[in-house]
Amino acid sequence: MSFQKLDELGHRIEALNHALAILGADEATHMAPGGGEARAEAMSALAGMAHRQAAAPEIADWIDAAEQEDLNGEQKAAISEFRRNYVNLTCLPADFVERQTRTRMRCEQLWREARGKGDWAGFLPALEGVIELAREEAQMRAEALGLAPYDALMEQFDPGNRTAEIAPVFEDLKSFLVDFVPNALEIQKTKRAQNPLRPLSGHYAVEKQRELGLAMMAAVGFDLTRGSLSVSHHPFCGGVPTDVRITTRYRSDEFLSSLMGILHETGHALYEQNLPKAWAHWPLGKARGMAMHESQSLFVEKQIGRNPAFWEWALPVVAKHLGEDWSMDEILPHVHHVERGLIRVDADEVTYPLHVILRFELEQDLIAGKLEAADLPEAWDAKMKAYLGLSTIDTPQDGPMQDVHWPSAAFGYFPSYTLGAMIAAQQWSAIEKDIPDVNAQFASGQFDAVNDWRRERIWSQGSRWSTPELIERATGEPLNAAHFKKHLEARYGQ
Amino acid sequence: MSFQKLDELGHRIEALNHALAILGADEATHMAPGGGEARAEAMSALAGMAHRQAAAPEIADWIDAAEQEDLNGEQKAAISEFRRNYVNLTCLPADFVERQTRTRMRCEQLWREARGKGDWAGFLPALEGVIELAREEAQMRAEALGLAPYDALMEQFDPGNRTAEIAPVFEDLKSFLVDFVPNALEIQKTKRAQNPLRPLSGHYAVEKQRELGLAMMAAVGFDLTRGSLSVSHHPFCGGVPTDVRITTRYRSDEFLSSLMGILHETGHALYEQNLPKAWAHWPLGKARGMAMHESQSLFVEKQIGRNPAFWEWALPVVAKHLGEDWSMDEILPHVHHVERGLIRVDADEVTYPLHVILRFELEQDLIAGKLEAADLPEAWDAKMKAYLGLSTIDTPQDGPMQDVHWPSAAFGYFPSYTLGAMIAAQQWSAIEKDIPDVNAQFASGQFDAVNDWRRERIWSQGSRWSTPELIERATGEPLNAAHFKKHLEARYGQ
């Protein structure tokens, strides 16, 4: 039976992916410094095995044959994700993938060296090589999938997302934000004049911050028997659904950045821990794409973790662990701090979308051949000035050399961040309707009802629906910037 | 070129083994408690892949063809280990291996439950099943390898070891120890009467013990950039040569057991860290068997770590870390404590070999069909009385239910422990000749010369020689119990 063959293939791929996930998390947390070379070799060999097994030509026949078999609804859904996965995996010729991997890895290495020095001229030729291949890739994916080239790239990260639907929503959000950011800053300034910021600085022992982080993780629903918290240079959520590894980085002079980071990764972890167990070894059992994943992390970080109602409960917990007593009037200005900046990863939730929309616009033009890499510094600077009133023309390391995404050929990924923020806000709107006392629940440290809502509508669905379908099924309407705008206005516009 | 194919196969197997080694170490140290089931599934799938790839029928042809190719000495040695490995791996039919794995795993599970209750009757049928299959296994291995059945089992753990050579050496050692143990205990008693034991008890913070352990590891040669120390319930040395994971378990009332455990695992780690890098992905590049491995751990634990000269250097280091001041007269009686006991893993270096020889004798009879599982309690008790003057007839959990080896079908493994102790002593004799001031070196914390000696003669040799060849090449003579007896007499007989 062909379905059986696919099911067994799923178990084999799952074993390799399990190994890759744990080896990856281990590398960032517990590996000896000298272990990197052998680890990289082992992981690349394992990834190769997983790819070869998942992309084997006979699988196309198994999928065709399985579709003719007498299957139940879940199995049919599983087949359709097997197919989607297979097509995305096999639409590029092996020699192209090899060439692209080499080009990309060289560009990433160069980027690591050149960024510190802001050496745009030295970096440019490598980036040009990556962009040239990304255009080819988009073309090949587009033909295989029957999509426009940029859409075919996005399809890897968020199945079903289309520029035609996203661009207008981003346009709407952008024109809102270009006015809203200065307003929010003005409001913040006025408030600070009346109520000056009390610095949170002090000395917060790492062990106490860790205990606080674990307490918060557990409170918002992280299952500590199926995951753990450790330390890494770049925080992440990795591992496997039965053993989710989240990490953070501690500063001893300040606790809020680590705590918010932990809440963010906990949001990713909740999605993973609550995926449907019976489908774990099928593509169907995986989380639905990057935007949806980011919506779950941002939900915990922004909709829960920066919600004033949450802080009514959280403040005494923080005080108990860290031994300091802040008032709500002292903590909330830190939690809601807004600041125009050059760096995306340091941005707050108000300014962040403008960083993303800038990249979304530029990378569409790059893929379409309307913009060349050599013209990026000017194009970036122009948009940066228009959207945030800042210039990067003299510091390319704060401009188009800022992120690893382009050097590593991840075009079509950036939109996921802001889509995630919008989906999180849209989810919050829907939850406020379904659970009218949700703020009161947060204020008393109850997160079960909200988690049940999200488990039923999102986490348990795995990859059963495309991203737009899942948004609509979960929240009752298609992606709509109104919810995110309303959220920002309520929190920063008054 | 067939050699090339074997070389590539080596890289693939190495990647899977790398994953299995890290996943195994991770499971015991950092895995979330709920992650066990998925981890077991993943590891068994990966082990299956490694086995299928390493045992594929075409490999026999590659090995035959490669032998005809124009190869250098190293490559020829590599081929011969590829062959040895392949023959040992493929001499059992796949359906037998499956049946044996099921039987063994059921017996292990039952053992875990039954041992606590000393439920011999409940455990016996499962053990009988395992023994029956072990006899079949020995027969099949014997035919494939042209060896006697028990030798064919030992061959898996220590290539080249033969009962005909080992049994007389063990017999020699046994007749020595049966008299020596009571003498050593009498001498200890007399000394204690003059110089009563000062208990080492106190409160030793885990973090301080860990710092002490790391300092000792580094001092005796462990490369901390290619390995680490963590905590697990059962101490082990795992991971990969570029990232060796050793573990210990701390007691807060006592520090010596953990420190000695760390030194033991460090001995294993030194072997792994110093294997020939260029051969890392060939069977040739692996450590030569269990006896040799144990000889390296016991060298560090017993020949270095319990050597009075070592303690001249170590005592101030311990005192500095733990903040207590012992004299040599106070610490050495603990380091050299001898005690008759029922449990092998708790035994000291004087009594330990008698536990092993007892098992070696019994398991030979079990495999030969001269002894049945049902008769084990009586047979065990009789030997225990004869060798150590203790009875286990009423407590099978302290007798034949004591170890996991038999339930898990590892017959032929026990001799390695005592062979290791003898090889370590024989190595020490050779080193004393080649480095006459070795004790003075230890007393001043210098271990480089001894490590250079061992690196050149043992570690760098990988699996180039059979176990007996390696012993003879490294020490200048075949296995000889005289060195171990001399060692025990010098330390415990006066």
Ligand SMILES: [Zn+2]
């Ligand atoms: Zn995230």
Ligand SMILES: [Zn+2]
């Ligand atoms: Zn050992």
